[in-house]
Amino acid sequence: MQRYFIEATQLQNDIVTIIGDDAHHISNVMRMKPEAEIICTVPGSSTVRCVLTNISSETVTATVVEYVENTNELPISITIASGLPKGDKLELIVQKGTELGASGFLPFAAARSIVKLDDKKAGKKAERWQKIAKEAAEQSYRHIVPTVEQPVAFQQLLNIIPQFDACIVAYEESAKTGETAQLVQTFQSLKEGTRLLVVFGPEGGLSEKEVDQLTAKGAKLCGLGPRILRTETAPFYVLAAASYHFELMG
Amino acid sequence: MQRYFIEATQLQNDIVTIIGDDAHHISNVMRMKPEAEIICTVPGSSTVRCVLTNISSETVTATVVEYVENTNELPISITIASGLPKGDKLELIVQKGTELGASGFLPFAAARSIVKLDDKKAGKKAERWQKIAKEAAEQSYRHIVPTVEQPVAFQQLLNIIPQFDACIVAYEESAKTGETAQLVQTFQSLKEGTRLLVVFGPEGGLSEKEVDQLTAKGAKLCGLGPRILRTETAPFYVLAAASYHFELMG
Numbered sequence: 001m002q003r004y005f006i007e008a009t010q011l012q013n014d015i016v017t018i019i020g021d022d023a024h025h026i027s028n029v030m031r032m033k034p035e036a037e038i039i040c041t042v043p044g045s046s047t048v049r050c051v052l053t054n055i056s057s058e059t060v061t062a063t064v065v066e067y068v069e070n071t072n073e074l075p076i077s078i079t080i081a082s083g084l085p086k087g088d089k090l091e092l093i094v095q096k097g098t099e100l101g102a103s104g105f106l107p108f109a110a111a112r113s114i115v116k117l118d119d120k121k122a123g124k125k126a127e128r129w130q131k132i133a134k135e136a137a138e139q140s141y142r143h144i145v146p147t148v149e150q151p152v153a154f155q156q157l158l159n160i161i162p163q164f165d166a167c168i169v170a171y172e173e174s175a176k177t178g179e180t181a182q183l184v185q186t187f188q189s190l191k192e193g194t195r196l197l198v199v200f201g202p203e204g205g206l207s208e209k210e211v212d213q214l215t216a217k218g219a220k221l222c223g224l225g226p227r228i229l230r231t232e233t234a235p236f237y238v239l240a241a242a243s244y245h246f247e248l249m250g
Numbered sequence: 251m252q253r254y255f256i257e258a259t260q261l262q263n264d265i266v267t268i269i270g271d272d273a274h275h276i277s278n279v280m281r282m283k284p285e286a287e288i289i290c291t292v293p294g295s296s297t298v299r300c301v302l303t304n305i306s307s308e309t310v311t312a313t314v315v316e317y318v319e320n321t322n323e324l325p326i327s328i329t330i331a332s333g334l335p336k337g338d339k340l341e342l343i344v345q346k347g348t349e350l351g352a353s354g355f356l357p358f359a360a361a362r363s364i365v366k367l368d369d370k371k372a373g374k375k376a377e378r379w380q381k382i383a384k385e386a387a388e389q390s391y392r393h394i395v396p397t398v399e400q401p402v403a404f405q406q407l408l409n410i411i412p413q414f415d416a417c418i419v420a421y422e423e424s425a426k427t428g429e430t431a432q433l434v435q436t437f438q439s440l441k442e443g444t445r446l447l448v449v450f451g452p453e454g455g456l457s458e459k460e461v462d463q464l465t466a467k468g469a470k471l472c473g474l475g476p477r478i479l480r481t482e483t484a485p486f487y488v489l490a491a492a493s494y495h496f497e498l499m500g
Contacts (some may be wrong), residue, residue: 001482006380069376099483101475121388140477178499179319194415225351226322226389233349233486240490241498243475 001049002030003039003138005145014064015051016040028056038062043144072080072145074247075192076102078237079164083110083202084117084151089232094129098136098146100239103195105129107151108161112204117151126150154210157199158217168217170234172205179223183238184218187245196242200234251299252280253388253393254290255395262316266290266300277307288362293394317442320393325442325496327353329414330485333416334367334418344379348386348396350489353445355379356402356410362454367401376400404460408447408467415444418470420484429473433488436470437495446492451483451485 004022018026018040026032034052040062041047047070050062080102082093094105109116117125129148138144161167168186190196199206199214206214215221224237254272268276268290276282284302290312292296297320300312308321317359329389330344344355361367367375379398387395418436440446449456456464465471467485 036304069375096480096486099477099479100487101477140479142477180500183494184498223498225497227349227392227493229349229350229390230346233346236346236483236486237350237490237493240487241494243477244433244491244494247475248434248473250430 001037001039002026003041003141003242005043005134005138006040008042009044011040011042011046011048011064014048016048016062016064018060018062019058023061024057026052026060027055031168036173037065039068042142047143062139072141072143074101074239074242076187076190076242077193077195078239079104079106079197080239081106081157081197081199082231082235083108083200083206084113084115085202085231086114086167090125090129090248091132093232093235094132094146094148095136097235097239098133098142099140101243102146102235102239103144104147104149106131106149106197108145108154108157109151110202111207111210113202122150152215153185158213160227161197161214161217161219163195164197166190167197167199167214167217168231169199169211169214169219169224170201170224170238171205171211172201172220172228174221174223175226175228177223178226179221180225182220182222183224183241183243186222187242192246198235198238200231203231251287252276252282252419253291255293255384255388258292258295259313261290261292261296261298264298266298266312266314267474268310268312269308269346273310274307276310277301277305278399279412281432287315289318289391291393297393299304305411322391322393323420324351324353324489324492325500326437326440326492327443328489328492329354329356329445329447331356331358331407331447331449332456332485333358333450333456334363334365335452335481336364340375340379340410343482343485344382344396344398345386347485347489348383348392349390350486351392351493352485352489353394354397354399355383356399356407356447358407358422361460363452368434372400373382404463408463411447411464411467411469413445414447416440417447417449417464417467418472419449419456419461419464419469420451420474420479420488421461421471422431422451422478424473425476425478427473428476430475432470433474433491434495436472437492440458442496448485448488450481453481 047068297318299316
């Protein structure tokens with residue numbers, strides 16, 4: 001069933017009102033007819049199954065049939081902090097990371113990031129990433145849309161670490177030396193509702209200085225198995241492992 | 251350190267001889283000089299660290315310094331059977347799946363596969379996929395290059411199931427109904443050195459008939475958490491979960 005995110009104000013007295021792009025999508029792209037059903041989610045609040053009553057390309061109205069339980073979110077909240085990678089890799093990280101359950105994305109300018117974004121470019125990029133997150137969240141039946149921040153300086157990344165319950169750094173050298181315990185220990189230490197920040201380097205990895213600064217703030221270095229993962233693959237590993245640990249082994 | 255796969259015949263009496271594209275890569279792309287070190291792997295056999303002695307764009311020779319232990323392979327062998335997806339998604343599956351430790355890839359023509367490949371096209375595609383697997387295997391420090399088969403008919407997929415110790419089917423309906431135990435149970439039942447086949451549908455999923463035929467052959471249906479994953483994302487989940495289970499928790 002097609003899914004759409006709506007604002008709280010669009011759901012009143014069990015009537016949903018959809019406007020803008022989503023109305024266009026329902027009427028002109030999907031060509032849905034009255035009595036067709038859709039799912040609408042107010043992020044972080046209700047999810048409703050509803051039946052379409054009136055359809056035009058400007059406004060679609062629908063009547064709620066059922067309030068659906070929200071059980072599709074990972075028990076812990078995981079924010080992916082990615083050292084700005086090359087090309088459109090961050091788009092892949094945001095799309096697949098959203099499917100795999102990330103709560104948010106925080107790109108940062110790492111010492112070895114080759115891409116430099118000025119404020120104007122960064123704003124445009126962040127807008128595009130946010131759109132990708134919304135579409136992937138709808139497609140994967142998420143109940144929230146992960147937030148994608150504008151790229152921050154490394155110092156700002158250090159400053160926000162204390163806002164999280166735990167912080168781990170995916171570190172290639174840990175993988176090479178066979179470190180295997182940290183990710184399991186971290187997951188075991190985190191209770192439902194806690195917040196985890198996971199930091200990934202750009203293509204060249206984090207610099208030694210960056211690693212030292214992160215660990216000085218309490219971050220733990222963490223291996224992700226013996227194979228060397230690309231910068232865009234490592235977040236998928238952490239998110240899938242979190243789902244396996246908290247949702248399947250449970 | 252740069253890594254190359256070589257044939258068994260290229261390693262004799264602790265001398266490695268590299269020819270062709272890899273010799274060109276060492277001499278002209280990386281511009282390495284004598285005394286530089288590289289790692290060479292005979293797939294499924296030895297991995298050696300060696301020091302370059304002679305370099306030309308046609309032939310490079312190197313002397314073995316150390317035999318390196320092969321510990322980078324997943325304890326169980328996992329073959330990814332993907333219902334042929336659209337566009338270049340299979341390239342992404344092969345690249346990232348190789349980084350994440352897959353042993354092989356077997357594309358198959360599913361009832362809902364939109365792409366149809368004739369033999370000539372299929373051969374060309376398989377060649378390209380195999381090249382992607384080789385590059386990803388080098389980059390991620392694998393000790394084998396996963397095999398990528400030419401796409402097979404669904405009936406052939408059914409026929410090879412008995413060659414594996416276990417077969418699971420990633421099934422969207424299992425995810426929707428909250429099935430969470432099968433993947434964990436399957437991993438727990440598999441000992442080191444066993445072979446697992448994992449079947450994924452194309453974009454529209456597997457048909458009911460296909461699912462029935464697979465389960466009739468002993469395949470188990472399996473959920474991958476509550477979020478609906480795209481056809482190219484689901485294999486990453488299974489491989490990362492396998493690494494978490496066998497390599498980090500192990």
